Amino acid sequence: MDLKQNLTKRIVIVFALMSALVAGVFALGIVATVHVVERKLTSTTLSGGLRRLLAMDDISRWSHKPEKSELFFFEGGQGTMALTEQLAALPFGFQEIRFDGDDFYAMVMAVGGRKYVLLRDQESLEQRERLLFIVVIVGFILSILLAITLGRLLARRVMAPVIRLAQQVRHRDQLIELAPPLHPDYAADEVGALALSFDQTLGRLRDTLSREKLFTSDVSHELRTPLMVLASSCELLLANPSLEARSTAQVQRIARASNEMRQLVETFLMLARKPEEVGIQSACTLKDVADAQVEVWGRLIREKGLEFIYDAQTCGSGQYNLTFLQSVMGNLLRNAWHYTDKGFVRLTLRENSFVVEDSGIGIPEEQRQAMFQPFVRGDERRGEGLGLGLSLVQRICNQQQWQVQLSTREPNGCRFIVELKPATQDAGGQTPGLPAA
Structure with missing residues (x-):
């Protein structure tokens, strides 16, 4: 996640990711549970159906038929009920097989030394699973959209005090001496603690600026007088015709340095002010x-x-x-x-x-x-x-x-x-x- 995103977007993103995680876990759980339950029910149903068929009629004069989506085979059967080599090789119990190009669930049992096989087409179960997948995916997407919508609404409510505090700090001149404190406008929570921190920091900053202004005014007052004395003294010395050339050069150097210092003091004093001042x-x-x-x-x-x-x-x-x-x-x-x-x-x-x-x-x-x-x-x-x-x-x-x-x-x-x-x-x-x- 980009930490430079604003806090509202980060709240919405976290809310959406959390909802996606929860919805994804539930969706996978639902799909896995349904698949396991369908498989268990199909195994139970095929086992019961095969036992009912065996109890309905004599195998020598078979007249009962399985369900429409089912196929019945047994060892020694004739015609469509004859046990093929593929089916004869199946192990006993419930399993999934591929038969004549289609997918089937198979239940294989042995009764009285004879092998019986009952097949059920998977098409209807696959259709139900596809429908279930569609429902789960649509529900997952809707939950994400709902999470984003709720996240935006909640983020606005959560961020409202912070935005208000930011606007107060931005638009109020908090550096003036009579600026009202910020923290009384907020509850004693995290935002209130932030407002109190602003008040304390701005208070220290006001004190620092006040000391700086006093120092600047003191420097202006204390340095200008000796600089004026130096400048006037240099003028008087340079006006003396008996001054030697070497001494004149030294006095000129002092006069130039005092003038540079005066300009430097004025520059620093002006830099200490606001541009509009x-x-x-x-x-x-x-x-x-x-x-x-x-x-x-x-x-x-x-x-x-x-x-x-x-x-x-x-x-x-x-x-x-x-x-x-x-x-x-x-x-x-x-x-x-x-x-x-x-x-x-x-x-x-x-x-x-x-x-x-x-x-x-x-x-x-x-x-x-x-x-x-x-x-x-x-x-x-x-x-x-x-x-x-x-x-x-x-x-x-x-x-x-x-x-x-x-x-x-x-x-x-x-x-x-x-x-x-x-x-x-x-x-x-x-x-x-x-x-x-």
């Missing part, structure tokens, strides 16, 4: 984000001795979530910069997508699907990173209904294609999350 609170075009990322990563890529190619000729004007788009594009450019030692990195903008290509070490085909899992890195020998960048890219794309594809370049390198879905506008023409003009 996010909107595109800070909208931007693809080219706006690409220009900002090129200014940062283009310089770092060139400083590494790589060629950076930026093609924005065919980009569209769709609006996207600034934080998410920055995180996706920035992580892919960082990934290309990190795993490319020679050659180039290319960023190409399209109508509603962008492509990041590199001539780096590439990713084996068997590892491509795993690359979007957390803590998976392309080259374990490289010490930097935890393998969370591509995982974050996948989470953002799933949340925004974007598509990210990874393929291999020839002779080496990777190609990431991100298909974007422009943000929709409401009936009033306002982009969700933005103030009206």
Whole structure:
């Protein structure tokens, strides 16, 4: 039985199989019993008939005849009652034989040293058995159909509380604090126990979500302040004309890292919300984000001795979530910069997508699907990173209904294609999350 069938179908199937088993056993029992009884009755009837014939007349002047469906033979008989060689060779007692092309029941007895044989045609008995088989088969089929019908009716009644519970869990917002419990609506049975388990599990889930929201808000509040201090301090240091070139580079690195951390915090905070709560609170075009990322990563890529190619000729004007788009594009450019030692990195903008290509070490085909899992890195020998960048890219794309594809370049390198879905506008023409003009 396929365990993926729904529970109602499985109840009907089990009910039908059980009925088929019981009906089959009874049918076989009836057929076997009737066959045994018919054979016993026929043996008794033939034995009694043969004894009556022997008691009716003198064998020397025989005048009595057997029943219409019977044949009578005896040793020393004349004409049609003469005992043939086949009949003379029969053992004593009741048996089934084939005589003159037909099937007969035979009773063979010896009285006064003379052998007597009484035959009865099996045709009438076979007709009754065929009729019995038809009746049994029809009854078996009807019992199966009746079992299926009753199984459907009973399954609906049995499954009604479970279906009701499933609808309540599906349509109620059980994660809100004021959601009413489910188990008081049900009896103290298995379904009631299931409803109680739902209540307990959903309660633990509500507690977990509440703690997560508190943690998220705490992180947002506690991290933004020191990040702002770092950013403002870096600006003040960079504005100092007496700062050495080496110190300037270090301060710029700190400023870049604090900016990346700020973006990462905003990304995680937005991912923790529901998609309908996010909107595109800070909208931007693809080219706006690409220009900002090129200014940062283009310089770092060139400083590494790589060629950076930026093609924005065919980009569209769709609006996207600034934080998410920055995180996706920035992580892919960082990934290309990190795993490319020679050659180039290319960023190409399209109508509603962008492509990041590199001539780096590439990713084996068997590892491509795993690359979007957390803590998976392309080259374990490289010490930097935890393998969370591509995982974050996948989470953002799933949340925004974007598509990210990874393929291999020839002779080496990777190609990431991100298909974007422009943000929709409401009936009033306002982009969700933005103030009206």
